[in-house]
Amino acid sequence: MRKLEDILDHAWIQETLGILLVVLTSMVILMIVKRWLHKLGKSGGLFYTVVKIFVWSLALLVVLSNLGYDISSLIAGLGITGIALALAAQETLSNAFGSLSILIDKPFKVGDPIRVDKYEGHVLSIGLRSTILETKEKTKVSIPNKIVASSPIENLKK
Numbered sequence: 520m521r522k523l524e525d526i527l528d529h530a531w532i533q534e535t536l537g538i539l540l541v542v543l544t545s546m547v548i549l550m551i552v553k554r555w556l557h558k559l560g561k562s563g564g565l566f567y568t569v570v571k572i573f574v575w576s577l578a579l580l581v582v583l584s585n586l587g588y589d590i591s592s593l594i595a596g597l598g599i600t601g602i603a604l605a606l607a608a609q610e611t612l613s614n615a616f617g618s619l620s621i622l623i624d625k626p627f628k629v630g631d632p633i634r635v636d637k638y639e640g641h642v643l644s645i646g647l648r649s650t651i652l653e654t655k656e657k658t659k660v661s662i663p664n665k666i667v668a669s670s671p672i673e674n675l676k677k
Contacts, residue, residue, distance in 0.1 A: 534585060534586060537582075537585045538582050538585070538586075541578050541581050541582050541585070542578065544578075545574050545575060545577075545578040548574055549570070549571055549574055552567065552570050553567060564622075564645070565618055565619070565622060565645075565646070565647050566622060568647075580593070580594070610665075611648065613665040614647070614648045614649065614663050614664045614665050615647055615648070615664070616665070616668075617663070617664030617665040617666075617667060617668035617669070618645060618646065618647055618648070618650075618664040618668075620664075620668040621645055621650070621664060621667060621668055622645070626672045626674060627642055627672065627674045627676075628642065628645075629642050629643065629644060629645060630642060631674055631675075631676045632674075632675040632676060633652070633672055633673060633674050633675060634672070634673040634675060635650075635652075635662060635666075635667050635670050635671075635672045635673070636662065636666055636667075636670045638652055638654065638660050638662060639652075639654065639655070639675075640652035640653050640654040640655065640660065641653050643659065645664075646664075647664075648663065648664065649661040649662055649663050649664055649667075650662050650664055650667050
């Protein structure tokens, strides 16, 4: 009968256990964040999505590093790619930062009647790119978050 030390002596088993540990740790972190958001009365939305992307990206880098890959060039490449994407996606990023500003300032929440720019209606959703209002005429208006964040917002909730 083989001893546990003999079985764990194989490199592939150690690598597999390391990968499982990283995946389980990532899942636990995300579960803690989700419960924390639930306690705060939030559904997660944008913040949870950003945290999830960050945690899984970090987990991927740790796994690749544990498998023996040199991740320093990968991190440098991600930095250069990030700069290129930021320049190419300025409009999208300004909307994303607008939504982050809305989530931090909390001038309104889903269901609130608001007036922003030249639009008035009830907030149906606050997304990464835009905030969607339902007007009195029952039409849906999608307003880019960079406009929402840079315009005066009047919350009509009483």
